[in-house]
Amino acid sequence: xxxxxxxxxxxxxxxxxxxxxxxxxxxxxxxxxxxxxxxxxxxxxxxxxxxxxxxxxxxxxxxxxxxxxxxxxxxxxxxxxxxxxxxxxxxxxxxxxxxxxxxxxxxxxxxxxx
Amino acid sequence: xxxxxxxxxxxxxxxxxxxxxxxxxxxxxxxxxxxxxxxxxxxxxxxxxxxxxxxxxxxxxxxxxxxxxxxxxxxxxxxxxxxxxxxxxxxxxxxxxxxxxxxxxxxxxxxxxx
Numbered sequence: 001x002x003x004x005x006x007x008x009x010x011x012x013x014x015x016x017x018x019x020x021x022x023x024x025x026x027x028x029x030x031x032x033x034x035x036x037x038x039x040x041x042x043x044x045x046x047x048x049x050x051x052x053x054x055x056x057x058x059x060x061x062x063x064x065x066x067x068x069x070x071x072x073x074x075x076x077x078x079x080x081x082x083x084x085x086x087x088x089x090x091x092x093x094x095x096x097x098x099x100x101x102x103x104x105x106x107x108x109x110x111x112x113x114x
Numbered sequence: 115x116x117x118x119x120x121x122x123x124x125x126x127x128x129x130x131x132x133x134x135x136x137x138x139x140x141x142x143x144x145x146x147x148x149x150x151x152x153x154x155x156x157x158x159x160x161x162x163x164x165x166x167x168x169x170x171x172x173x174x175x176x177x178x179x180x181x182x183x184x185x186x187x188x189x190x191x192x193x194x195x196x197x198x199x200x201x202x203x204x205x206x207x208x209x210x211x212x213x214x215x216x217x218x219x220x221x222x223x224x225x226x227x228x
Contacts, residue, residue: 009154031214042118042204042219043157050214088156092214101172102217104149104156 003027004091006105013079014113021074021108023089030092032065032072033102037086079112086110115140118220120205126226127195135190135223137205145208145215146188147172148180150201151222157204163188195227 005024013019023032031050035043047056049065049072056063060083062075076083086109090102121136139146144165149157149172159172163182177199179191188207192199202224208217 004156006156033214033217040221042206042221043217044219045216048211048214048216090157101147101159101162102157102215103173104158106154106156 003103004089004105006089006108008108009106010109010111012111012113015080016078017112019076019079019110021087021089021110022071023073023091023105024071025091026070027091027093028069030069032069032089032091034063034072034074035088035090037088037107043086043088076110079110081112081114084110084112117141118205118207118218120203120220120223122223123221124224126228127192128228129195129197131195133192133195135192135203135205135225137188137190137220138186139188139205139207139218140186141207141209141218142185143207143209143218144185145210146182147206147208147217148178148188148190149204149206150174150199151204152201160190160203192225197227199225200227201225 033048034046037043047063052067052069054065060077064073086107088107089105118139147162148160151157158174161180163169204222205220206217208215
């Protein structure tokens with residue numbers, strides 16, 4: 001059973017369209033991170049959200065942490081071909097050990113066509 | 115800074131063979147982790163370390179050993195390779211920033227077990 005459910009698994013859109021990726025769980029997380037991964041490389045951290053209801057913006061990317069800290073979303077405005085990649089959410093469990101072990105979602109493969 | 119380095123980039127093993135995947139970081143991070151990435155599964159934690167001499171099991175530790183004799187190095191040993199261990203392996207180092215643990219990933223090792 002996947003602790004973090006990411007949807008959709010695949011997303012194929014045209015340049016200029018908007019999109020949203022969701023990351024849902026029944027568990028509470030002390031923080032949630034979003035990563036982007038390109039083929040043949042390791043994931044690269046985009047953002048960390050820690051407060052329920054928090055919204056962070058990174059250029060055309062908007063990240064939101066749910067009020068109950070169980071879910072998160074990534075919204076991309078006016079997608080560009082350079083946004084193509086695998087997007088991963090990862091949560092650090094609340095009440096865990098001092099080291100925030102991350103649980104990853106399955107990932108969303110985004111393809112933006114010119 | 116080289117960041118997190120992993121060797122080899124690619125490896126093919128026969129069932130029953132043993133090998134060590136190397137990981138090194140030059141950022142003086144306390145925390146290091148090993149993950150495996152399989153299609154549709156996201157990243158799953160194998161083992162992690164919170165400092166030199168301290169290691170612990172993650173979500174999928176069976177068939178793997180680790181040790182942490184220095185801050186910089188965190189090798190992953192496959193004791194007797196099995197086809198189920200065919201995967202892409204990522205090493206990560208992390209530190210606790212203001213927004214929680216920020217992980218930096220290496221480029222990965224693609225392992226095939228025949």
